[in-house]
Amino acid sequence: MLPKRITYLEKRDGMAREDFRTHWSTVHADIARELPGVAAYRQNHVAAAVSVPEEGTPYRVDGIVELWFEDEGAARAGYGSEVADRLVLDEPRFLSGLSGGPVAAPGIPDPRPHKVWLLARWRDAETADRPGVEAWAAGLAADLQGAPDAAVNTLGPGAELLLRDALRHEDEIPEVAVVLGFEDADAAAAAAARAGERVDGLRQVLRRIHVYVAEELVIV
Known part of the structure; x- marks a missing residue:
């Protein structure tokens, strides 16, 4: 299983969404392509x-x-490299917030242009139930048109978080990220709505559950 990191980004205050997308996918991505030891990079x-009713404040994620x-050696080298320093310098040009960390996750999936992300926190870290979340995700995927693959990413207990002094960060970073990939934007939107309707099946183990639709760009 390859080491994986997930980072949640909040666009710079007052920045147009299209300008955020352009800077991240061009200027910032061009620097990130030079990170040593990267096996794959998806935006x-x-x-x-x-x-999602009754789930509190949504995560600040653009x-x-x-x-x-x-x-793991490559991950440490990458984050300690001169390229990482250049990425840090570029971040305030398009970001107001950044929160990330290492996750347990399956291998690199096939690219999918449209994705649904369900982000959440464990209700009780001592009784975290990853198999239960995986079963819920598999059941949701089986009920959807095309039966997309579902992946569950979980933040490691006591993981060293990726934060920046110059940027805001989530007070409660998502500890669970369920991801489903789609070829069609309408299918992703329908799946996101279905996921939002079925969160009752997760509320015993998760809290602050929120669902997002995203477009995937393959950088590496």
Whole structure:
């Protein structure tokens, strides 16, 4: 299993969404392509959020980074590299917030242009039920047109978070990220609505559940 990092991005205050997308997918992505040891890098540009009643404040997320490394040594080298320093310098040009960390996740999936992300926190970290979340995600995928693959990413207990002194960060970073990929934007939107309707099946183990639709760009 390749080491993976997920980072949640909040666009710069007052910046147009299209300008955020352009800078992230060109200037910033061109720097990130040079990170040593990267096996895959996906950008997820959030296009819409689905209202989930009684789940509190949504996460401040306009973009989601998925980074896979060749091994843990490569991940440490990448984050400690001169390229990482250049990325940090560029971040305030298009970001107001950044929160991330290492996750347990399946291998690198096939690219999908449209994705649904369900983000949440464990209700009780001591009774975290990853298999239960995986079963819920698999059941949802089986009920959807085309039966898309579902992946569950979980933040490691006590994981060292990726934060920046110059940027805001989530007080409660998502500890669980369920991802479903689609070829069609309408199918992704319908799946997001279905996921929002079925969160009752997760509320015993998860809280602060929110659902987002995103467009995926493959950078590496």
